[in-house]
Structure formats: C-alpha cells, structure tokens
Amino acid sequence: MSRPNNFVILGGGISGLSTAWYLSRYAPSSTKILLLEGSNRFGGWIKSKRVGKHKILFEQGPRTLRPNGVGGSVVLDMVNKLNLTPSLHAVTKDDDAVKNRFIYYPDRIIKLPGTSLLSSLKSIIMNNFLLKSIPSILFEPFIKPQKNNHDETIHEFISRRFNNSMSDILISALIHGIYAGDVKKLSIRSTFTRLYDLEQRYGSVIKGLLMSNKEAFLSQQDKDLLKIINDENKELLAIFKNVSLYSFKDGIEQLSSAIVNDLKNRENVQLKTNNQVTKLEFGENVKIFTNDGIYEADHVISALPSRALYHILPKKDTLPHLNYNPSVSVAIINLAYAHPNILPVKGFGYLIPQSTPNNPYHVLGVVFDSDAMPLQDEPSRTYTKLTVMMGGHYFNSISEKDDFPSEEILLQRSIEILEKHLGIYSTPLYYLVDIQKNCIPQYYVGHYSRLKELHYAIKRNYTNQLSVTGASYWGVSVNDCVLNSAKLVFNFLSNSPNVVTGLEKVEIE
Known part of the structure; x- marks a missing residue:
C-alpha cells in the first residue's frame, strides 16, 4: 500500500496545527500539506488576549500546561524546536499555586491536602468528609475488583472502590476542572484511564499505585518516543524536573501562533482560514468541498469535532458513533482588579463539587490567575486576576436552544460570586466575557468500545483515505491533542503496511 503524498487537514485548532507541523517536519519534502480552517483564525479554543491600556493578559481557553507524562514531554520538545524557551513562564512545585488547591464546599473555601504533612493533617482533621475518606482508602485493597474490561461511570467506580462522598465531593470537583462534566455520566475508562488500568492489572487502585512504576502502562511507541525526546532535550527536561505548571509570556496562544508562523515558512504547506467544509466525496481521490472552493487529496485527516x-460524510451510516458524545459549553469570565492583595488565600484557585448546595449560577470553579501565572503582566504582581468558569454540563439544556445568559448577566453573577466566596467587593478594572460553545467533548460510558468500532469502520470503508485526531477521541488537554497528532503522523511515516486511522490504540490494548 503506497503512502499518501497529498494531505488535507480539516480544522486549525491545536490538533490540526500539530498534525500539519509534524508532517511538515518529518514527511518527505515532496509531501503536500493543506490545512483548512472554517473560522477566521487558527488555534481553536486556545485564546489569549491582552486588554485595556495596561495590556492585561486574559486566557479564555487553556491557561497552563503540565510537563508530566509522554504528552508533556512531546509538547516541551515542540516548544524547544519552535524556539519558545525564552518566553517560558514556569511555576515550580514549591510555589503556592501548586501547593495550595481548594474546593468550595458546602459554604466555604476548603484547602485540600497538599505536599506538606502538617498542612495535610490539619486539612483532614478540620474537614469531616476528608476524615471519613481515610477508612475507605485503607480498605480499598481488599475490595473485589471488576475486571473483564468492564466500563462504568466515574461515580460508580469511585463509590465502589472508595465511597460516595469521595466521588460526590473531591472527584466531581476535579471533573468540573478538567471536563466541566457530570461525574455520573463520564466513563472511568476514558477519563481516569490510569485508575481503571490499575484495577484491571492489580485488582486495586492503592495496590497498583504502590506496585507499579511510571512506565508500567506505556506502549512501546510511547517508550521509543520518550527516549528520543529525552536524548534531544536533556537540558530543558533537567530544568523542568521541579516544574509543575508553565505557560508563556503572552499566554498559551503563543504556542499555536508559533506553529502557524513555522508552517508559513514551509514551501510544501498551505494554510487557509474561512474555509468551512460542507462535504467530502471519496473515490480514486478525496474531494473536499468548502464555501470557498473544491480541493483534492490522497488522504484527509479530520481534526474536526466528531x-x-x-x-x-457522504453516507452518515458508514462510520458509527461520531455523533454519540455531546460537548459542553463553558462561560469564561475574566476579571482584573487594580489591587494586588485582595484574595483571602493564595493558591491556584478552587473548584466547586456537584454536591455543593446553593450553586444557582452553576459555577464550576475560580482560577487565581495572578497567583498561577504572576509574571505575564507589566509591571508584575500589581493586579489581582481571576477567571470564573460557569456552565459545562449544567448548560446542557440551554445549549440546544442557544439560550445562554447575556454577557452582562454573566459578569454580574461573577462579581456576586466573588463577593460571596472571597469577600471581594471592589469593581474590576478590566473584564472579558465569552461563552466557549461546545468546547469540551464528554466521554460517556462505553466510549472506548465505540472508538474500537469506529476504528474498524474507517479501515473498512475509507481505507487509507481518512484518519481522525482531536479532542473527540483520546483526551481533551493540549498535551493529549499534540501527542495524539504526533503519533498519527509517526504511524503514517513508519514502514508498517497497516491502514492508519488515528485510533490504533484499540489494537494495542
């Protein structure tokens, strides 16, 4: 089977950009690459904006990256190759933003156990629900496992292996921060994959954590990738051993902008915005119809939402499950205050569990941006910046009708919440309100099995003409999206005769 030489990539978010970047770097120079984006800008949900005469930086999408895991290493490698290291802003593991994490429950800010033994004990003793979790952690290794690749909701898994309150309070808050989703609907296998794998392999989460090492669940491809990256980035990775979070001087969008600029300098790459794809036709080649014209390719890589x-698609029934999982919408309200020390606590921010009573505005959490990334504004440490996140799965009923609250209402609700939760009664100097519509896919129970069926359907119906990448499939973070796009490209460029769909992981596991 001949390797495709003429690629069209659909979607110019971080997944589409990463796919184009890896192809442009590692495919033969004769490879033609066309990237089509439907909107007027690249970057997708990554949006960093400076506002007002003080040029305060607001993040309306992802705001920090983690250097952990294979995905973290892959993104750092990309950062290094794009010459972005001088713009890095890192937060070390001993910083308040890392050590101090909070939830709001039931009617106050609660500090979660951290790295300090003394502060962790104090936090546990002062909060009854944390105290009640200790016996369930101690007895978890003795609970009979459910194996045979059984999937269930996160709530069912955590309640079965630990207790209900851990799921309702701690885990649901964490899920609000990652997926803005409902802990009683999302799949444990596809969201907290590591926890799922620990039970499958060791029969217990706690036993597995004690017995396994970092490489226990890595594929051979992951191990090979890590070795190459570690060899090429020794100095940077050594510096980042003590780093927990990082961003860039001008925000996360500096990463997507650097990819775009790099691609513009490559002769075999074309980038087009304002090209909304309306249909695909598969024959000897693939025809891509957009509002601006018709394009042809040997192979189409879809980085669009599923x-x-x-x-x-020309026939809707050829690929199953593409429209099964919904995506949630999140209201992002950025606020900057002209005073540097108005927060009652220092840390990254706080999340709000699903079980927190009296949450009428459906707040998911509040990020203390001026603590999390204090050096992105000039002069630094002069302002207090916060981001309020609302909606997510709570918005499901109004998302279908597109009946969201107005910007004025969202702003007023945010100010009211900050008064109630944090005692902030000042008027913000600057603010920005946006609703990220359908921004985070929700991996409902059975997601892995559906991906398996989709993988074989692509192989059967669109052999070597279509593959997929993006947040709809193997993870929603920037690290996940970049890593999976990199793997897709490397699978294309390997000498393997296998058809590449982007979902090969289902054959490995």
Whole structure:
C-alpha cells in the first residue's frame, strides 16, 4: 500500500496545527500539506488576549500546561524546536499555586491536602468528609475488583472502590476542572484511564499505585518516543524536573501562533482560514468541498469535532458513533482588579463539587490567575486576576436552544460570586466575557468500545483515505491533542503496511 503524498487537514485548532507541523517536519519534502480552517483564525479554543491600556493578559481557553507524562514531554520538545524557551513562564512545585488547591464546599473555601504533612493533617482533621475518606482508602485493597474490561461511570467506580462522598465531593470537583462534566455520566475508562488500568492489572487502585512504576502502562511507541525526546532535550527536561505548571509570556496562544508562523515558512504547506467544509466525496481521490472552493487529496485527516465530521460524510451510516458524545459549553469570565492583595488565600484557585448546595449560577470553579501565572503582566504582581468558569454540563439544556445568559448577566453573577466566596467587593478594572460553545467533548460510558468500532469502520470503508485526531477521541488537554497528532503522523511515516486511522490504540490494548 503506497503512502499518501497529498494531505488535507480539516480544522486549525491545536490538533490540526500539530498534525500539519509534524508532517511538515518529518514527511518527505515532496509531501503536500493543506490545512483548512472554517473560522477566521487558527488555534481553536486556545485564546489569549491582552486588554485595556495596561495590556492585561486574559486566557479564555487553556491557561497552563503540565510537563508530566509522554504528552508533556512531546509538547516541551515542540516548544524547544519552535524556539519558545525564552518566553517560558514556569511555576515550580514549591510555589503556592501548586501547593495550595481548594474546593468550595458546602459554604466555604476548603484547602485540600497538599505536599506538606502538617498542612495535610490539619486539612483532614478540620474537614469531616476528608476524615471519613481515610477508612475507605485503607480498605480499598481488599475490595473485589471488576475486571473483564468492564466500563462504568466515574461515580460508580469511585463509590465502589472508595465511597460516595469521595466521588460526590473531591472527584466531581476535579471533573468540573478538567471536563466541566457530570461525574455520573463520564466513563472511568476514558477519563481516569490510569485508575481503571490499575484495577484491571492489580485488582486495586492503592495496590497498583504502590506496585507499579511510571512506565508500567506505556506502549512501546510511547517508550521509543520518550527516549528520543529525552536524548534531544536533556537540558530543558533537567530544568523542568521541579516544574509543575508553565505557560508563556503572552499566554498559551503563543504556542499555536508559533506553529502557524513555522508552517508559513514551509514551501510544501498551505494554510487557509474561512474555509468551512460542507462535504467530502471519496473515490480514486478525496474531494473536499468548502464555501470557498473544491480541493483534492490522497488522504484527509479530520481534526474536526466528531459531530462535525459526521455531518460532512457522504453516507452518515458508514462510520458509527461520531455523533454519540455531546460537548459542553463553558462561560469564561475574566476579571482584573487594580489591587494586588485582595484574595483571602493564595493558591491556584478552587473548584466547586456537584454536591455543593446553593450553586444557582452553576459555577464550576475560580482560577487565581495572578497567583498561577504572576509574571505575564507589566509591571508584575500589581493586579489581582481571576477567571470564573460557569456552565459545562449544567448548560446542557440551554445549549440546544442557544439560550445562554447575556454577557452582562454573566459578569454580574461573577462579581456576586466573588463577593460571596472571597469577600471581594471592589469593581474590576478590566473584564472579558465569552461563552466557549461546545468546547469540551464528554466521554460517556462505553466510549472506548465505540472508538474500537469506529476504528474498524474507517479501515473498512475509507481505507487509507481518512484518519481522525482531536479532542473527540483520546483526551481533551493540549498535551493529549499534540501527542495524539504526533503519533498519527509517526504511524503514517513508519514502514508498517497497516491502514492508519488515528485510533490504533484499540489494537494495542
């Protein structure tokens, strides 16, 4: 089977950009690459904006990256190759933003156990629900496992292996921060994959954590990738051993902008915005119809949301499950205050569990941006910056009708919440309100099995003409999206005769 030489990539978010970047760097120079983006900008949900005469930086999408894991190493390698290291802003593991994490429950800010033994004991003793979790942690190794690749909701898994309150309070808060989702609907296998794998392999989460090492669940491809990256980035990775979070001087969008600028300098790459794909036709080649013209390719890589891909296929029944999982919308309200020390606590921020009573505005959490990334504004440490996140799965009923609260209402609700939760009665100097519509895919129970069926359907119906990448499949973080796009490209460029779909992981596991 001949390797494709003419690629069209659909979608110019971080997944599409990363796919184009890896192809442009590692495919033969004769490879043609066209990237089509439907909107007027690249970067997708990554949006960093400076506002007002003081040029305060607001993040309306992802705001920090983690250097952990294979995905973290892959992104750092990309950062290094794009010459972005002089712009890095890192937060070390001993910083308050890392050590101090909070939740709001039931009617106050609660500090979660951290790295300090003394502060962790104090936090546990002062909060009854944390105290009640200790016996369930001690007895977890003795609970009979459910094996045979059984999937269930996160709530069912955590309640079965630990207790209900751990799921309802701690885990649901964490899920609000990552997926803005409902802990009683999301799949344990596809969200907290490590916990799922620990039970499958060791029969217990706690036993598995004690017995396994970092490489226990890595594929051979992951190990090979890590070795190459570690060899090429020794100095940077050594510096980042004590780093927990990082961003860039001008925000996360500096990463996507650097990829775009790099791609513009490559002769075999074309980038086009304002090209909304309306349909695909598969024959000897693939025809891509957009509002601006018709393009042809040997192979199409869709980095679109799976539901968007579903609507442009010539036959809707050829690929199953593309429109099964919904995506949630999140309201992002950025606020900057002209005073540097108005927060009652220092830390990254706080999340709000699903079980917290009296949450009428459906707040998911509040990020203390001026603590999390204090050096992105000039002069630094002069302002207090906060981001309020609302909606997510709570918005599901109004998302279908597109009946979201107005910007004025969202702003007023945010100010009211900050008064109630943090005692902030000042008027913000600057603010920015946006609703990120359908921004985070929700991996409902059975997601892995559906991906397996989708993988074989692509192989059967669109052999060597279509593959997929993006947040709809193997993870929603920036690290996940970059890593999976990199793997897709490396699978294309390997000498293997296998058809590449982007979902090969289902054959490995």
